[in-house]
Amino acid sequence: MMAKEIMTVNMGPQHPSTHGVLRMVIELDGEVIQKITPHIGYLHRGVEKLSEHRTYHQTLPLTDRLDYLAPMSNNLGYVLAVEKLLGIEVPERAQTVRVILAELTRLKSHLVWIACHALDIGAMTVFIYAFREREKVMELYEKISGARMTSNYFRVGGLSAEVYDGFEKDVREILDTFPGYFDMYEGLLTKNTIWLQRTVGNGVISAEDAIDYGITGPALRGSGVDWDLRRDNPYCGYEKYSFKVPVGEKCDTFDRYKVRLVEMREAVSIIRQALDSLKPGPILADAPKVCYPPKEQVYNSIEGLIHHFKIASEGFPVPEGEVYQSVEAPKGELGFYIVSDGGNKPYRMRIRPPSFVNLGAIEKMAKGSMIADLVAVIGTLDIVLGEIDR
């Protein structure tokens, strides 16, 4: 009989299935995982420290670079936190456009998830198809904000610009075509024997353990916890839309896959409701000291010019206090905790990243399984290292 020997294997930071620069030191008994020690921080850029030295508007572009697969969700969380601190009301049209874009962002992020998750497990076709569809959302991003990924489109108080002519037509085209694509992905995966063998019973985590480890978002709902911030603590007018919150039963990778697929269909339904209720109106709050004035006012009135100059040169002061505002980002609960000392820069800004906390449970989910199944667990957690390392 052979002596039992533990082998230590390094995985990452340069590894195609770690979704960025994640490094793990894995202790193996044969092919079975005994211990995982994740090493993160390769992408640490000090966003929280930088934000203490920038005005509130200058911090906004940094948030695009957290979860770079879902920039508008990050923008939304940040502007909502600052608006809560300021106590300003955002006009209805701006809120509705925000919801449309936040849900399109959810589609975009989940398309990358299904693409990479399937590719990691060996289903390459889905990867090619899902990236084709994602390109449609990216084109819309580019038309609306000028950038395919780092959109920086929302502003404290509303939106940076009115949507372009033909925006509604473009969104409706996405809404009409995407459900058919989702059917196609399901056709390729849901009853595929290889897919089932790789996902059913993989990465099981019970509801109690998932809450204990702080897991949020689709990964928590896959474990059967019926909780969604959009429904339970609504923000940005989400209380006006009706949508289902899918939950899983078996707490495994396959259930999390089904939850995310239903979420994509529900996102389409939310966008349709929001688009139907979209009415003309102002896109910026009536807060001249916070929001940039329209260009006609800057050129033709002294108040407009002064406000423009003040906001551009020194930003706007924010009342003393501290708030926590969270949104249901595609990966889970994304929170911004901002402490203000009354100045024009945050005294402290804490970003509560969903991926960071979700990744903390990886050893719990993968211990005792084969090393090849670890790849499926990383895929199902849907992590983004830009957000983990900040």
Added chain:
Amino acid sequence: MAENNRAVIKLKEKFPAAIVDMKEFRDQVTITVNKQDIVAVCQFLRDSLRYNLLTDVTAVDYLGAEKRFMVVYNLYSIPNKDRLLVKAAVDENDCVIDTVSGLWNSANWLEREVYDLFGITFANHPDLRRILMTDDWVGHPLRKDYPLQGPGREPYKGRLS
């Protein structure tokens, strides 16, 4: 008002001496407790008042204040859809607070991050190592007296000044 909050009333009954301060701002209740009571308060909130999800652990550096650091625990109750912030002040000379990782496993990584970036030690933590910075890093970047450009470098004189 913060005094009418259910959790605050129960906490006052149970731990009359532990609560230092409470306030409500923008519909959000924040309670400050003595740091030696933090584990007992968190356990009571988790077991009796169903604050079952520890969303976040972070800290704020109030450089120049009597007690320099404030550790902030962000608790959420999934059954009651209710959020509560619990804070505890930590002195720079006695920069230690008990860990809550025995109550929630999510505290493990979150407390490691606070240790890494603020230099606050969590007593009885199972695995207190740096998490974002490298193991041999000197200093704690999110402290207010840590320069933005990093130590030993000329401050940037451009737009950020």
